[in-house]
Amino acid sequence: MHISEGILSLPILAGGGVTAVIGTAIGLKRIDNDHIMETALLSSAFFVASLIHIPLGPGSVHLVLNGLVGILLGWASVPAIATALFLQALLFGFGGLTVLGVNIVIMAAPAVAVSFLFGSMVRKPGKSQLLGAFLAGLGAILLSTLLLALALVGTDSSFLTTAKLLLVAQLPLMLLEGLITLFVVSFLAKVQPDLLQLTITSKS
Amino acid sequence: MISEIFATGDSLLHRADPAIKIISALLLALSIAVGSSLEIAMAGFVIGILLAIMARLSPVPLGRRLLTVNLFTLLLWITLPLTGGGENVTILGPMELSSKGIALALLITLKTNGIYLILTALPATSSVHAIGHxxxxxxxxxxxxxxxxxxxxxxxxxxxxxxxxxxxxxxxxxxxxxxxxxxxxxxxxxxxxxxxxxxxxxxxxxxxxxRGFQGNFPLLALQTIRPGDLWLLAACVVVALTLAFGPVFW
Incomplete structure (x- = not known):
């Protein structure tokens, strides 16, 4: 889900950068000192989870799990994702420095969006809990892919076919992320339900 | 295993100040990323190679990294020549290849690889700890x-x-x-x-x-900026400005 360096145009890079800075600032402001460690360790856990390759038909895909990040961390998912993406750029060369802002928006905006859309559904025990989790996982990848496609087409309209191809190629990943998010939430609901009620960010 | 494979070494770039390296890399990367001519992409690629040589990056892991970086450009090489449009269309057997599409794919490949090399030679030669500082x-x-x-x-x-x-x-x-x-x-x-x-x-x-944590974590200064660092920064600023604004004067 990363865009590499050297692909996007200046307006897109600048727009992504500014949006990412604002989002990260909001997220940071809402994490109080008692929750820095929780955010950091959950951020490392998601970094590790994103390295897992899950078999899918003849090949395998790696997880993104930004829907789950959004559900657990809310607004705090923006700085958490920003941190993880910066580390990935540095350690693995995924993404990069000038596209960091755009990549943060692509991954974190859907996380925050699904936390607002499906957060209350996932937090309430019952039948709708698992449906909410599935929709959050699927919806986050769908939104991320749309944002990615938008960034590509906004740069150059000849990317239209590439963007459409990406959208189709991500369909299996969307279903997979929905399922995995569902299973993670069902596990957490059974084993440690208070993790789903985590309030890292103050509501101020 | 998660590790900082390029962070150890004693080249000139490894010893440079991380703050300086981050700014230098960001400026260079930006000036290459926004350029739209083949010359700038080419120059960026050459600068990347020069910096990688200066940092004495070990070639095998670097090559492996470049392969992953080029997975996306591969997708572009598959799609853009077929869909790029433009007037000059080369006919290759049964396929029509758009020269505009090929040019765009080449431009992006050069820029992506150039910037990746710059980022690896500059910030990635410091440990995450040093970069945090x-x-x-x-x-x-x-x-x-x-x-x-x-x-x-x-x-x-x-x-x-x-x-x-x-x-x-x-x-x-x-x-x-x-x-x-x-x-x-x-x-x-x-x-x-x-x-x-x-x-x-x-x-x-x-x-x-x-241990008395109140939201502040004292960071010990690992390094101080030396004259060599300022020379590196100056050189990168000059190169970045030339790449960004040079074409206006030529």
Whole structure:
């Protein structure tokens, strides 16, 4: 889900950068000192989870799990994702420095969006809990892919076919992320339900 | 295994100040990223190679990295020549290849690789720890630095935690496959990893409170900026400005 360096145009890079800075600032402001460690360790856990390759038909895909990040961390998912993406750029060369802002928006905006859309559904025990989790996982990848496609087409309209191809190629990943998010939430609901009620960010 | 493979070494660039390297890399990368001519992309690629040589990056891991970086450009080489449009269309057998599409794919490939080499030769030759300090000196919010350093600090530990869970699943005859059962197992493994990370974070937090943590984490200055660092910065600024504004004067 990363865009590499050297692909996007200046307006897109600048727009992504500014949006990412604002989002990260909001997220940071809402994490109080008692929750820095929780955010950091959950951020490392998601970094590790994103390295897992899950078999899918003849090949395998790696997880993104930004829907789950959004559900657990809310607004705090923006700085958490920003941190993880910066580390990935540095350690693995995924993404990069000038596209960091755009990549943060692509991954974190859907996380925050699904936390607002499906957060209350996932937090309430019952039948709708698992449906909410599935929709959050699927919806986050769908939104991320749309944002990615938008960034590509906004740069150059000849990317239209590439963007459409990406959208189709991500369909299996969307279903997979929905399922995995569902299973993670069902596990957490059974084993440690208070993790789903985590309030890292103050509501101020 | 998560490791900083390029961070150790004693080349000129390894010894340079991380804050300076971040700014230099950002300026160079930006000036190349926004350029739209083939000359600038070419220059960026050459600069990347020169910096990689200066940093004496070990070629095998670097080559492997470049392969992953080029997965996306490969997708572009497959799609753009067929769909790029433009007037000059070369006919190759049964296929029509757009020269505009080929030019765009080439431009992006050069830029992507050039910038990747610059980022690897400059910031990635410092440890994450040193970069955290560098970012602190660049006046980034302290909370963000704390988040970065702590996330990195626990990355390997949590990876080991996950691997332990994965191994015990393997011992119980779990085989990865495309099935609901496998996906449920992965979901439970990830859930357990999250629970353990959360429990650990509570312990870490309490341990830090006992040591007087109030949201500030004193960072010891590892390095001071030396004259050589300023020369590096100056050189990068000049090159970046030339790439960004040179074409206006030519």
């Amino acid at each position: 560098g970012l602190e000196r660049l006046r980034l919010p302290h909370k963000l630095i704390l988040l970065l350093l702590t996330t990195y600090r626990y990355l390997s530990l949590i990876e080991q935690e996950y691997k332990r869970l994965r191994r015990s699943a393997a011992l119980r005859c779990f085989k990865a496959s495309t099935s609901l059962h496998a996906y449920r197992t992965y979901g439970y493994l990830i859930g357990m990893t999250l629970i353990r990370s959360y429990a650990r974070s509570r312990r870490v937090h309490r341990a830090m409170l006992m």
